Amino acid sequence: MNMPSVLRGLMRALVLAMTGTAWIAYAGTVTGRLQGPSGLPVTNATLSFDLAQAGLIAGSGAVVPLTVNCYTSVDGSVTGLPDPLEISAPAIGYGSGTLPGGTYYVEITYYEGSQETLPSPEQQIQLTGPGTLTIPAPSDFPPNAVGIKVYIGNTPGGEELQGETIGSAQPFRQAAGLAEGAAPPAGNTSVCSIAFNDTIIPYSGYNVSLTSANGSAYPGWPQAWQFNGGTNGTVNISQGAPLWNGTIIYPQPILTQPLNHGPQSIGGSLNMSGYNLTGVAALGVGSSTPSWPVDVENGEINASGGYLYDGAAPLNHLLVGNGNAYVDSATIPASAISGLILKYQTLQSEGVAEPQEPAENFASTFALTDATGASTNIDLAPSGVVAGVYTNAKVTVNAKGQVTAAADGSNTGTDDYFTFTGCTITNGSNLDNCAGTVTFTSGGNTTPSFAAMPDTTYYPFCTVNTGNSYTAAFSLTGTLTITGFSYYWTEIEANSATSSAPTIYCHLHHN
Numbered sequence: 001m002n003m004p005s006v007l008r009g010l011m012r013a014l015v016l017a018m019t020g021t022a023w024i025a026y027a028g029t030v031t032g033r034l035q036g037p038s039g040l041p042v043t044n045a046t047l048s049f050d051l052a053q054a055g056l057i058a059g060s061g062a063v064v065p066l067t068v069n070c071y072t073s074v075d076g077s078v079t080g081l082p083d084p085l086e087i088s089a090p091a092i093g094y095g096s097g098t099l100p101g102g103t104y105y106v107e108i109t110y111y112e113g114s115q116e117t118l119p120s121p122e123q124q125i126q127l128t129g130p131g132t133l134t135i136p137a138p139s140d141f142p143p144n145a146v147g148i149k150v151y152i153g154n155t156p157g158g159e160e161l162q163g164e165t166i167g168s169a170q171p172f173r174q175a176a177g178l179a180e181g182a183a184p185p186a187g188n189t190s191v192c193s194i195a196f197n198d199t200i201i202p203y204s205g206y207n208v209s210l211t212s213a214n215g216s217a218y219p220g221w222p223q224a225w226q227f228n229g230g231t232n233g234t235v236n237i238s239q240g241a242p243l244w245n246g247t248i249i250y251p252q253p254i255l256t257q258p259l260n261h262g263p264q265s266i267g268g269s270l271n272m273s274g275y276n277l278t279g280v281a282a283l284g285v286g287s288s289t290p291s292w293p294v295d296v297e298n299g300e301i302n303a304s305g306g307y308l309y310d311g312a313a314p315l316n317h318l319l320v321g322n323g324n325a326y327v328d329s330a331t332i333p334a335s336a337i338s339g340l341i342l343k344y345q346t347l348q349s350e351g352v353a354e355p356q357e358p359a360e361n362f363a364s365t366f367a368l369t370d371a372t373g374a375s376t377n378i379d380l381a382p383s384g385v386v387a388g389v390y391t392n393a394k395v396t397v398n399a400k401g402q403v404t405a406a407a408d409g410s411n412t413g414t415d416d417y418f419t420f421t422g423c424t425i426t427n428g429s430n431l432d433n434c435a436g437t438v439t440f441t442s443g444g445n446t447t448p449s450f451a452a453m454p455d456t457t458y459y460p461f462c463t464v465n466t467g468n469s470y471t472a473a474f475s476l477t478g479t480l481t482i483t484g485f486s487y488y489w490t491e492i493e494a495n496s497a498t499s500s501a502p503t504i505y506c507h508l509h510h511n
Contacts, residue, residue: 026057028196032238033076041076044213055200070192080190084120088136097132097175110145119184132175141168196227205244417507432491439484462506
């Protein structure tokens, strides 16, 4: 059955007031899972928290309920609402509704606000004709639930939300066809909330009992528990039960309103979880006598020359250390070091300042080595050339002026001698010309006696043996190679007509 949201809100508020759950605003949270001795989860059980004595929430005057129930779900997790274990027998009415006849599958959950339990076991209902399907309020309706949510479907496991009720006696009626809605929740999201003992006046504890779904008490229960952590505290009982021996130990846990504003102490670290610490008169650092204000911008720490953020410092004064602590800056005026000129270096390239980066990177032509003490040596990097004096040297110089290669050219070179036969003179009465090519090959004294020259830095000096029959001139043509050269000789004057093949004598000089 659907109802206007305003009416639903008023009824929910009335239910909260009647069940006495307004104190939940000041409650902490109990989480975790309960397991039996065998390690199996304690399912569908009831945890009853009975306050040892009546009390009020400190600072609010709200009365704390003497008994609060929480529950466990199918996995043993502690919840604020129990999972419904059954659906009361439905009533079927005909003639007063338009819900078509057929087979329907129904599940219900308990809810409070956005918190909701697991669904009940599925129940099959047969409607033989058009009418209304009525789901009565459960007989075991939990006191801290607002109402039930009803899920109906046409197939097993296909239930969808059709509506909700408010109050422990309100039935649900489905008088029209099914509408699309949300699927039942996959887990119990309700929260176990109770007032923690450090928020209750007077300070005491809880007697906690654990009973099964059929009302049987579990062995080892009840137990005395005590919860500390304030209004937003959380206790995870999977990490151990917060056992209490029934005796209050002083000093008590920190209270928001201690009796007569008496002193309190903390035996561990204090985590403010991002919240501000305000209203502090003074702070004693390492001392039981508080003397420093917490607000360092406006308090004594700032005024005496301490650490400044946006506060005002004495004009023309500096904060100076004496080796043990910072000295009051008022005693060391800046005029005492007025002759000191502070300087800093900026790298420049041809007079233009370059960006000052965190590191200076030297090129590969420099070498940096760590020297003894707090210094670094910077020198030219080795070029790889062996140090020494090179006479008539052949050197290679890079663009930065470094010698990167050198060869000793101080020797006068070597000579190679060889002979070969030139062209044949066929007619001594005429002036003959002849051209040819010499190729270096290994051989005897009459042929070049080497396979190749090391390079082309040589020059052949050649003469022609005329045999007193003619005179001739020898010259080079073409380009010298390491394997030979081209030549040309001319008969200048013939003295006889005797044919001959003149011999050419050559020597090569190279460095």
